[in-house]
Amino acid sequence: MEQTIKSARKMNHLVKGLILAYLLTGLSLLLLAFLLYKMHLDEGKVTIGIILIYVISCFVGGLFVGKKAGERRFFWGMMLGLCYFLLLTAVSALTEPGITQGWRGIATSFVLCMGAGMLGGMIA
Numbered sequence: 001m002e003q004t005i006k007s008a009r010k011m012n013h014l015v016k017g018l019i020l021a022y023l024l025t026g027l028s029l030l031l032l033a034f035l036l037y038k039m040h041l042d043e044g045k046v047t048i049g050i051i052l053i054y055v056i057s058c059f060v061g062g063l064f065v066g067k068k069a070g071e072r073r074f075f076w077g078m079m080l081g082l083c084y085f086l087l088l089t090a091v092s093a094l095t096e097p098g099i100t101q102g103w104r105g106i107a108t109s110f111v112l113c114m115g116a117g118m119l120g121g122m123i124a
Helices: 002-039 043-069 073-095 102-123
Strands: none
Touching: 002 043, 002 073, 043 073, 043 102, 073 102
């Protein structure tokens, strides 16, 4: 019974960490869009900005989850990165059918999200 309560509490922290990560992503993407509008950034700079936003958001979410979890922090940070990636991929697939990024880009996003979340959890 006590173990179930601990697991539910950790899942609750994971959801809160995901919300934090996506809020940070949304605000950062708005800032990037404003910079794109004002500074007329080229595609390469925008792509780098988007990747940095994903990594920083997963890292911050991993920090939050790792700090709240207390034990096996790297695992919970990695789980946050996995959930972030899966939700991001699902929303992308629903809004734009077909894989435009290719498997290489998807695999890179997967590794970056998981790695950043795990690193955030380990540092927490």
